[in-house]
Amino acid sequence: MTSQTWFIIAQVLGLITIIFEFASYQIKNDKVKYFLAAGISSFFWMLMFIAIGMATGMSTQLSLLLAATYSTVRNFVFWRIFQKNTPQSKEAGLIFLLVMIVIALVAGTATVLNAPEQVRWLHILGLFAALSFVIGQYLPGDHYVRITVVFYAIVVLLTQTPLNILEGDFRWNIMGMLIELAKITSVVVFYARYSSQPKKPQLTFVKP
Secondary structure (H helix, E strand, O other), X not given: OOHHHHHHHHHHHHHHHHHHHHXXXXXXXXXXXXXXXXXXXXXXXXHHHXXXXXXXXXXXXXXXXXHHHHHHHHHHHHHHHHHHOOHHHHHHHXXXXXXXXXXXXXXXXXXXXXXXXXXXXXXXXXXXXXXXXXXXXXXXXXXXXXXXXXXXXXXXXXHOOOOOOEOOXXXXXXXXXXXXXXXXXXXXXXXXXHOOOOOOOOOOOOOO
């Protein structure tokens, strides 16, 4: 297939990612369904970067592909852990969370150190936002994950614009921006839908 065909495929995969990303933050009081939707979204996000890599060169997409793979594995493992909902699975979930935090910290620190000095501040924000989001996903209730994903999405959104200057490359990653905007929009829609029900029971969760 030609590079143009792969690019079109990437856009289709990006649209599927947006659909599941938006849907995941409309799920209330159900971590199992949330992680399943988030996992499917991350899977198509990963495929999108593979398609972009086939169009433009895989080396340009390697770091993003690794991030999407990390997200896919994390979401599906958490989906299975919350689905089983046993003391053993919760203990395994906490251990897995700590491992994910360490991996994110190591990878994020390497990214910060290798980033151009003029945009290093943005990557430091990205590291903090990513760690917050990973923890927010695991915490009980509907609010932690939505607060942290908005912060994370805003930071990632900035990296998809010319603000993230790389040797004068002022490209706008439109699909990447739309994916992050879908997260923010979904959170806004979620709170608009449930603002009239402030006393609605929240997710109950027994800490491991």
